[in-house]
Amino acid sequence: MAADSALGTALRSAAWIAGGTAAAGAAALGYASLIERNLFGVRTETVPVLPPGSAPLRVLHLSDIHFVPNQNIKTRWLQSLAELEPDLVVNTGDNLSHRDAVPPLLDALKPLLRFPGVYVPGSNDYYGPKLKSPFTYFTGPSKLSSEPPALPFGELFGAFEDAGWAGLTNRRDSMALGGVRLDFSGVDDPHLDRDVYPGFPEPAAEGTPALRIGVAHAPYQRVLNYFTDGGAELILAGHTHGGQVCVPFYGALVSNCDLPTWRAKGVSMWEHNGRKVPMNVSAGIGTSRFAPVRFACRPEAVLLTLTPRA
Structure with a gap:
């Protein structure tokens, strides 16, 4: 018994x-x-990369919005970001997660479109997600499904261009801002192997303050090395979602690319061939509509205050 x-x-x-x-x-x-x-928030960072004597510049980094119609909380938060009064908006792609998302997304971004901006595409600007097991995310970089649904990226990017945002799809470009010439080099989404490094614009005239910025959706190491070897002084990317489902006090388990997981979110120094470049990787704003979860990895926009180098 x-x-x-x-x-x-x-x-x-x-x-x-x-x-x-x-x-x-x-x-x-x-x-x-x-x-x-x-639980949307704004991560703030100060990065000393501007030429000596320059006035600070405020750069709002948006990434991985993955917009779906009727996301009212996200809409109101995106609209509120205009209150930050950035000098520049940098959008690193994956704006869409539904074929009907362009009009409501443009409504959400409308207050920000009045500021100067640049953008690069991500795979979820071109193609919509398909339903699949969320556990495949932890088996390595995700693969594009066969016959993925096409998204109206032309409509979205056309509206960006009409608002004055410069497309950096395998392109280089320059703009003057706050007394500094910003030289950009951008690539199409490396996650789709569409990246063709265009180099940076020709150097500014002697005595002209300038800053070189590399912009990509997915921070694959080959692209970071292109930018670094080309003279980049700042690199901006997204794609990782910061790991999306993280372990508290440890961090990301995956980066969805070949970037080390400890770099999946935040500012770190990328080093190649003896050069070190500050790199900000955004944890992103949204998720795939088929995997709408975040754990220990809140959605974010990033406000970078660029200050003069010492």
Whole structure:
């Protein structure tokens, strides 16, 4: 009888533990899908990259919006970002997650389109997501599905261009801002192997303050090396979602590219051939509409204050 009693107690304890674990898992999933993915915030960084004597510049870095119609909380938050009064907006792609998202996304971005801006595309500007197991995200860089649904990227990018934002799809370009010439080099999405490094614009005239900025959606190492060897002084990218589902006090488990996971979010120094370049990787604003969860990785825009080098 004693043995039967002990066995019964053990079974009840195991059932209690299993039930508690399931409840905790359900609570975490509910938090990740209903709460954290809508806890939008602005990460602020100061990066000393401008020529000596320059006035500071405020750069708003947007990435991975993955917009779906009727995302009202996201819409209001995006509209509110104009209150930051950035000098420049840099959009590093993956704006869409639905074929009907362009008009409501443009409405959400309308207050920001009055500021100077540049953009590069991501795969989820060209193609929509398809339903698949979310666990494939943890098996390595994601692959484009066969016959992916096309998205109206031409309509979106046409509106960006009409507002004055410069497209950097395998292009280089320059603009004068705050007394500094900003020289950009941008690539099409490296995650789709569409990147063709265009180099940077020819050097500014002697005595002209200038800053070279490399812009890409996915921070694959080959592209970071192109920019670094080409003389970039700042690199901006997205794509990683910061890992999207992270381990508290540890960080990202995946970067969805060949970037080390500890670089999946934030400012770090990229080094190649003896040069070091500050790089900001955004954790992004949205998620695929088929995997609408974030855990220990809140959605973000990034406000970079560029200051003079020492």
